[in-house]
Amino acid sequence: MEWLKKLGAAIDYIEDNLDKEISYDEAARIACCSPYYFQRIFSYVSGVSLAEYIRRRKMTQAAFELQRTDEKVIDIALKYGYSSPTSFNRAFQNVHGITPTAAKAMGCILQAYPSIQFRIEITRGSAMVYHIAEKQPLHIVGIRIPLTCDMEENLRIVPDFWKTTLQGNQFSEICKLSNQEPNGILGISVYESPKEIYYYIGVATNASAPADMYEYEIPAATWVIFENDGCFKEDVQSVFRRFYMKWLPFSGYKYAELPDIEVYPICDSQPAHGHSKVWIAIKEEDR
Numbered sequence: 001m002e003w004l005k006k007l008g009a010a011i012d013y014i015e016d017n018l019d020k021e022i023s024y025d026e027a028a029r030i031a032c033c034s035p036y037y038f039q040r041i042f043s044y045v046s047g048v049s050l051a052e053y054i055r056r057r058k059m060t061q062a063a064f065e066l067q068r069t070d071e072k073v074i075d076i077a078l079k080y081g082y083s084s085p086t087s088f089n090r091a092f093q094n095v096h097g098i099t100p101t102a103a104k105a106m107g108c109i110l111q112a113y114p115s116i117q118f119r120i121e122i123t124r125g126s127a128m129v130y131h132i133a134e135k136q137p138l139h140i141v142g143i144r145i146p147l148t149c150d151m152e153e154n155l156r157i158v159p160d161f162w163k164t165t166l167q168g169n170q171f172s173e174i175c176k177l178s179n180q181e182p183n184g185i186l187g188i189s190v191y192e193s194p195k196e197i198y199y200y201i202g203v204a205t206n207a208s209a210p211a212d213m214y215e216y217e218i219p220a221a222t223w224v225i226f227e228n229d230g231c232f233k234e235d236v237q238s239v240f241r242r243f244y245m246k247w248l249p250f251s252g253y254k255y256a257e258l259p260d261i262e263v264y265p266i267c268d269s270q271p272a273h274g275h276s277k278v279w280i281a282i283k284e285e286d287r
Contacts, residue, residue: 002285004249006031007045008117010038015115018058019079024050024149036191037257039151044240046116049151056113059095062088063110066103073100128239128247129227132282135181138218138261140188141209142174142202149194158199162187165201170212175266178203182225182279187262190216218259221281224251228276236262239278248282256281 010031014022027050028038042050058080065076077088077100092100096110103110145161147154165171175185181204188200200216209215224247226239240260248255258281265274 002249003244003254007041011116014054015057018054018061019081021081022054033255033257034191036149036194036197037255039149040189041244041255043151043155044237045244047241049155051150051152053113053116055091056095056111057115059092060111060113062092062100063096063103063112066100067106076100128242130224130247132222132224134220134222136220138182138204139180139206140186140200140202140216140218141177141205141207141213142186142200143170143212144190144198144200144202144214147189147197147199149197154199158187161199162201171201173210174201174203174213177205177207178266180204180206182261182263182277183266184263184277185266187264188216188218188259190259191257216259218261218281221256221258222253222283223279224253224282226278226280228278229274236276236278240280243278243280251282252285253282254285256283 010027013027013030024035024039028035031038031041033041039050042053046053048056062076062080065071065079066073071079073088074085077083077085080088082088082091089099092098092103095113096103098108098110102108143165145157147157171185178184183204186200186202186204188202190198190200192198200214202213202216224243226243228236228239244255260281261279263277263279265276
């Protein structure tokens with residue numbers, strides 16, 4: 001429950017500053033995690049990136065003001081952080097489908113995106129199959145691609161990286177190196193610093209990295225391991241969302257901010273459906 005309270009407080013900060021500069025660092029501090037992990041977590045639990053959420057909320061408020069006040073479009077643009085009419089017009093049309101000037105007319109169709117509220121709801125959900133395990137350091141070998149702090153951009157980068165890898169010759173070489181738990185081909189998001197964020201496609205192994213690959217060591221940790229059957233892309237992301245919103249608040253644990261691990265079966269042609277696992281590092285909440 002404490003986790004949801006912190007997440008809700010971060011949303012309150014954003015809502016209170018829609019017409020001011022919003023600091024991702026401050027929102028993350030309120031949520032008690034790093035800016036990178038805050039954005040990552042936010043995208044899973046809300047279904048949109050933090051940047052997109054803020055843009056929608058700003059444009060919702062801007063539309064209200066355009067219709068109920070006599071303020072000029074440029075003044076409202078400046079109020080919500082847009083220094084040029086062109087950038088404001090573009091953002092406004094992306095949300096509402098019409099220009100800010102057209103939005104002043106009564107009867108026009110607009111889109112209102114309400115503030116996200118994080119709360120516990122009574123729902124009949126499916127069971128989450130999991131177990132908790134203590135693991136020694138994991139040695140990962142594979143290939144990687146740089147990510148950014150922009151979650152929207154990462155959502156484009158990672159699928160393209162998988163597509164290119166599956167079509168290339170390196171994939172089979174990576175698979176041959178797998179000889180440790182977790183067994184399978186792994187997708188791993190690694191945050192080292194704001195300028196060093198990577199997504200690895202690799203395996204757990206005791207072998208050294210070949211010259212054309214990279215290696216990374218994940219420290220010893222406690223892991224919650226979720227079993228999953230279904231469409232890899234949608235269901236794996238669903239596991240992360242349910243972990244943050246339904247499992248973590250009542251577990252007595254908190255997120256350890258270590259690399260998350262997606263585990264897929266090794267086969268000649270990677271299918272879109274099947275059995276997968278998600279490993280998420282956790283640690284006991286402070287007493």
